[in-house]
Amino acid sequence: MTGERKQTLRRELEAIVGRGAVLSDPEELLVYESDGLTLFRALADFVVFPRSTEHVAAIVKLADREKLPFVARGAGTGLSGGCLPSEGGLVISLMRMNRILEIDYDNQLAVVEPGLVNLHLSWAVGPRGYYYAPDPSSQQACTIGGNIANNSGGPHTLKYGVTANHVLGLEVVLPDGEVAWLGGRTRDPNGYDLAGVFVGSEGTFGIATKIVVRILKKPQAVQTVLAVFDEVTHASDAVSAVIARGLVPAAMEMIDQLTIQAVEDAFGCGYPRDAAAALLIEVDGLAAGMASQLERIVAACRECGARDVRAAKDEAERQLLWKGRKSAFGSYGRVSPAYMVMDGVIPRTRLPYVLDRVNAIVRTHGLRVGNVFHAGDGNLHPNILYDPRIPGEEARVLAAGAEIMKVCAEVGGSISGEHGIGLEKADFMPFIFSEADLELMRRLKEAFNPGGLCNPGKIFPTKKSCVEVGPVAYRPHAIEEKGLAQRF
């Protein structure tokens, strides 16, 4: 972009959002070069901070007119490079649109702006006995807008579903700058479920500017069990055993030894350092029957070889166990300068096989892996640890990651549970989707985003790696060009 054009655009953007709400200095743009997945980086030309729907619409209209790519960003805690300005252009930061506009307790809903931190909604409605159920592990920092983009899950997905199950309606700025409402305030939308289509579209269908979410009454009783195992396979077996008994835990998380040690170094949460794996199992609901549910869980774990099974004795201990679980990714900073998290989903019954394969693959590449994941719904998070300062290590991480994704696909699973496809998994899409599937998705994207300016370069594979059709010229992915990856 020429200096002159940049000056003109900056002035135009400032005319919309005001001074102090547009960044274009290189050092300032630098901090927006990645999200929580530092393996991928890209620099924007501008970062803009709107305060209202009108601001967003005007910015998007300007981008449309100037043919500038644009992407929305919340807290930048995403783990797939989904909010990266991979083709330059504008980053539209929604962090200054973080208000709770309305809370309607009688109808159990809240209307919020996209930059609101997920946990802050639960804090706001907590005193009246309510909470917002989707709880991604980064909920203390991530925004509801980002959760919408990725259809985020979290530990309690097992019982309560993902973000899509908690969104009633959205006001969105479409990629041409028009403002539309998708869905509404009731749970039975008429016509196409466009809110459902929008949630999980990873910012490629437009930018949500107001979000109507459900708020739930806090359960009467909650019990959290820590089950400790000396063998990872025993822990995997216990996951299936609990579910086979007809129990539906609110959450069932597995955490392996390497991760336990990192988490214990971080906050001393009470996970035994010498355990091969631990399960964190939570049941909630009516107080009546809670004790018997707990007993059945304890029995199932013991039958599968648990060394120790105990319930958190009070709320403080329960919170501490969850703090450990939810800080796990960040804790890897204690054992490695960087990590890449995978987000595969597999049938729960294949856990022992897949975990073995994951460990073997990572070992073959000379790397280490920590596992901490939503075991109950088979949503794996192998975290491959690496050092970006060692030449060639990033390439090996990517290669190992691709092999893990293949294993997930082979056992009938998928390549993303909740982190989104973003940049990172775009080239894995053909592992699980046929060309016809992808074509249908492309047509849907065209309907919302015909100009292709809204978050370009995401979700869709950049190469015809697995399905070579016609005389399409092969185009290497940016990370291949950087020597970070190779074609299989």
Add this chain to the structure above:
Amino acid sequence: MPPHATEHATLGPPARALELHGLSVEGVNQCVHCGLCLAYCPTFSELGTEMDSPRGRILLIKSLAEGRIALTDSTVEHLSLCLDCRACETVCPAGVPYGRLIEAAKAEIEHQRPGSLVRRAFRWVNFGLLLSRPRLLSLMAASLRVYQISGFRRLVRGSGLLKLLPGALAAWEALLPDMPPASARAPLPPVMPAEGERRARVALLTGCIQQVVFGADNRATAAVLVKNGYEVVVPQDQGCCGALNAHGGDHARALTLARQTIDAFEGARADAVVVNTSGCGAHMKGYAYLLKDDPAYASRAARFVKSVRDVSEYLAREPLRGPLRPVPMTVTYHDPCHVVHGQKIRTEPRRLLAQIPGLRVVDLAESDWCCGSAGIYNLTQPEMAGRLLERKTRHVLATGAEAVVTANPGCILQIAQGLRARGSSVRVLHIVEVLNRAYGG
């Protein structure tokens, strides 16, 4: 796969050591960019810009050390806007030693961008003269008292002379607390015997500014310690601990003051060194790291650090000795950053307050958020300091408490000023003052 690949299964060989102004910033490599710190950073919360978040600043510091960016105006601005409150350290799962990183960055800024002649002179007067020489500071306090009570201040303020001063100096004049009379500034006796059965011998840091502005709190600290069976010694040759220098990027003098402080306290042969100011306590607990490369002081510093205790931390080890008189008041507690984040002391002051009969303690929203005082931050960054103070006073007033209890002179001055500006009569008290009242003080 290359045959040597497994060699890298553990942490690989480090690249070039990352330093700023000769200080290691290797800690940047612990940051995995997870972003869990973001919502806990006061400046990010106010501005929403990631250069003003811990994660963003760490990336700036890393990029500076790697030579990827230069120390431009905007980088200086974003790093200088950091309060050094260390709230990010409390929530950081990766254990990034953020305080050290930002101190190194500030030292680099001072080295590369010392600023105008006036600014440099101002820093030299503060860091080079006043903080280094307790007698000068005392003289300064005496002159200020004359200025404040003689009517000369009213004259100066009315004359518009202040408008001629550089911005920071004028702000400094406005924020200057009223100097207490000479009796309150007088030094404490060198030894105060314990009352009742003696539990231990403690040495008290009376501090630099603390002694001239808040001498009363030092007296209260000593009195409460004495009532609890501690023999209190006050090393007479102690000076400033160097915390303000370190936080302000004046690394060389910080080293000198740390050595002098160790010298002054070693002779006291006390079981503990008790501190009643948050920034000093947190900084003194870091002496071992600060002096790790000084062969003459490294092991002495490591020993010294083990004895440093915040006054709440120290007193809360045992139940308070009675009899305690009722203090019939409703109060709320504000956590000073360098007590709660710098020293991880959260429950101790609350446990102490809970023992005072008649005292009702109500919760303060965002009690562990910086009030904007942050050393001399309210002078250097008045706008952000004002926003955070406004946020703090709003929460304080929402509690309905008659007083805010806290544990640091900077917070006391700042919050009191914020409350005064709102026309509130809510008082701000050091925790030792409340404890001392329970002992009839």
